[in-house]
Amino acid sequence: MAVELSFSKEIENIMYASHGKPIKDCLQCGTCSGSCPAIEFMDNSPREVIGMIGANLKEEVLASNTYWTCASCYQCSVRCPAGIDIADMMYALKRYSMWKGQYQEGLIGPAFSESFVKMIVNSGRSFEPILAATYLPKYSAQDILREGLTATGLVLSGKMPLLPKKVKRLKNFQRMVRKIIPIGETK
Amino acid sequence: MKQYAYYPGCSLESLGKDYHLSALAVSAELGVELKELKDWNCCGATAYFPVDELLAYTLVSRNLAIAEKTGLQDFVAPCSACYKNAYTTNKYLKSDPDLAEHINYALEEDNLQVEGRMRVRHLIEVFLEDIGLEEIEKKVSNPLKGLRVAPYYGCQIVRPRKDKEDVENPQFFENLLSAIGAEPIVYAVKTRCCGSSLIITNRKAALDMVRILLQEAVNHNADVIATTCPMCNVNLEVYQSQVNQEFGTNFSIPVMYFTQLMGMALGIEPKRIGVGASMLSLAHSAAS
Numbered sequence: 033m034a035v036e037l038s039f040s041k042e043i044e045n046i047m048y049a050s051h052g053k054p055i056k057d058c059l060q061c062g063t064c065s066g067s068c069p070a071i072e073f074m075d076n077s078p079r080e081v082i083g084m085i086g087a088n089l090k091e092e093v094l095a096s097n098t099y100w101t102c103a104s105c106y107q108c109s110v111r112c113p114a115g116i117d118i119a120d121m122m123y124a125l126k127r128y129s130m131w132k133g134q135y136q137e138g139l140i141g142p143a144f145s146e147s148f149v150k151m152i153v154n155s156g157r158s159f160e161p162i163l164a165a166t167y168l169p170k171y172s173a174q175d176i177l178r179e180g181l182t183a184t185g186l187v188l189s190g191k192m193p194l195l196p197k198k199v200k201r202l203k204n205f206q207r208m209v210r211k212i213i214p215i216g217e218t219k
Numbered sequence: 220m221k222q223y224a225y226y227p228g229c230s231l232e233s234l235g236k237d238y239h240l241s242a243l244a245v246s247a248e249l250g251v252e253l254k255e256l257k258d259w260n261c262c263g264a265t266a267y268f269p270v271d272e273l274l275a276y277t278l279v280s281r282n283l284a285i286a287e288k289t290g291l292q293d294f295v296a297p298c299s300a301c302y303k304n305a306y307t308t309n310k311y312l313k314s315d316p317d318l319a320e321h322i323n324y325a326l327e328e329d330n331l332q333v334e335g336r337m338r339v340r341h342l343i344e345v346f347l348e349d350i351g352l353e354e355i356e357k358k359v360s361n362p363l364k365g366l367r368v369a370p371y372y373g374c375q376i377v378r379p380r381k382d383k384e385d386v387e388n389p390q391f392f393e394n395l396l397s398a399i400g401a402e403p404i405v406y407a408v409k410t411r412c413c414g415s416s417l418i419i420t421n422r423k424a425a426l427d428m429v430r431i432l433l434q435e436a437v438n439h440n441a442d443v444i445a446t447t448c449p450m451c452n453v454n455l456e457v458y459q460s461q462v463n464q465e466f467g468t469n470f471s472i473p474v475m476y477f478t479q480l481m482g483m484a485l486g487i488e489p490k491r492i493g494v495g496a497s498m499l500s501l502a503h504s505a506a507s
Binding site for chain 2: 130
């Protein structure tokens with residue numbers, strides 16, 4: 033008989049290599065929220081998100097911007113008295129939301145991550161100008177202008193190269209990637 | 220000269236070019252030979268993990284496998300994000316045979332295998348542990364006397380915890396700055412996050428995080444902020460003008476890599492450590 037997994041169990045299952053304690057060990061003490069440098073910009077505090085996961089509030093959690101606002105600074109993870117790797121849990125939520133294609137509208141994080149991975153799969157190296165093409169359309173006109181000026185300054189000061197680099201054994205590299213995720217043909 | 224497998228990472232070829240230059244110059248001066256890995260790939264920073272964890276570990280493992288092939292013992296990264304990714308992946312390779320098996324299955328495609336036997340280190344650790352403060356101090360020809368430096372650790376060099384290091388109030392950066400004659404300031408936000416890639420995905424949040432760091436450094440009369448990571452350096456330096464536009468502030472505090480400050484103290488020619496004339500005059504006016 034098929035058993036429907038709780039949201040909490042699903043999230044734990046995608047924390048594949050994490051060696052932290054399970055989410056259900058959370059004491060709701062709020063140390064994570066008190067330590068988070070980005071909390072001001074989150075819809076729900078990290079403590080709330082953990083509570084919501086425990087209460088199986090899947091839709092509400094996925095609709096929150098919290099996990100996409102996590103900068104992966106690990107301040108919560110190193111301080112959690114219950115030993116939960118909260119930053120890693122935020123990554124698990126990001127993966128879950130990408131997998132389901134379900135996240136708050138207007139966020140740049142999912143598109144950025146996706147293009148980053150595509151770029152690496154295609155070349156093996158990261159290169160800022162290619163990335164910019166993916167996030168700039170979501171910026172306001174004023175932000176694009178600012179970003180353009182910043183980038184021009186970088187090119188002029190010689191800090192930004194104009195051509196991307198690639199790994200040399202690219203064919204091998206791409207076959208290696210395809211053994212992990214069946215991405216189809218890359219160009 | 221002891222040799223190290225050196226993984227510069229993508230940023231050091233573009234925005235972090237000065238870090239690359241100064242890392243190589245200072246290392247050579249201290250007798251640390253950095254041998255750049257052949258055909259390395261991007262470590263994924265923080266952007267692979269939201270997509271696929273196994274892919275993220277595999278990409279990092281390819282670099283570790285290339286390093287293992289060299290026969291050297293240490294894998295050295297100057298970028299905190301590269302360092303953290305390599306460190307944790309290396310650790311999981313050893314503790315999780317199932318993960319290692321999956322990864323090695325994929326690595327076969329590039330004729331590589333990984334065991335997880337490198338000793339993964341940040342460049343600053345190599346200077347502190349293998350050369351040592353005493354030795355560094357001896358080589359200082361131009362002590363940065365009177366220069367008030369804000370040691371900015373950022374996140375991933377200390378977090379998540381790698382070994383037994385102090386994650387709340389580390390001191391190694393201050394110790395290094397003292398050894399080169401500078402005056403490290405004491406301020407509370409030295410390990411507070413700079414926002415990292417939020418600068419792209421959530422500009423408002425990141426600019427505010429950067430503002431707090433700049434404000435604290437200025438409040439404590441720092442002449443310069445020193446960094447150990449290209450991401451932190453870019454956010455604090457390049458985006459300073461955007462912070463000013465956003466918040467109506469007037470920050471113009473220089474931001475330098477720790478290797479640039481070391482290079483100045485060791486008397487290395489400015490252009491070999493990516494230091495411009497404005498920075499030099501700063502050091503001289505502080506010293507006089």
